[in-house]
Amino acid sequence: MTQQIKISFPIEFFGVEALGRAIKKVRKLRGMSQYDLALRTNTSTKFISNVENGKDTAQLGKVLLLVRVLDMGTQLIDLRDGNHL
Template sequence: MGSEAEELPVGHFDAGIVVRTSEQLGEAVRARRKALGLTQLDIAGMGNTGNRFIVELEKGKPTLQLQKVLSMLDLLGLEVVVRPKTGAST
């Protein structure tokens, strides 16, 4: 899927989004998809998945398969970065 993500237009996306809930992740995915001018059906087809998965992802369904979610993020040119919380004690 990495090569498909490179073919998408870049679009503007705030690199500073912190996601702590599945709903916030869904909102970020929806914003990126819309910034790219794509429909849910477009992404489903490009990601070889069903439209229902995309709808559930954008709604923040917490029980989606992690690898499928990561694959969709990659397709949209997004990535997950794991780091200590700002101000967290070590």
């Protein structure tokens, strides 16, 4: 029997380091290894590791694919006034 894990959304992050930590947290909660996520996103485990460790060399399109595969959703907020973009 598969155990359901409830993840509280939205996960707020400010900067690449926090985004990487959020991706790592959700990946682990989903029971996925870096290898599993790399296979599902057609990337490498090195790329997943770089993202999770906050390396700013990651390509935004690939990072957004990780977010989509992990079912994290995305929402842009203008932090100057709190308006959703």
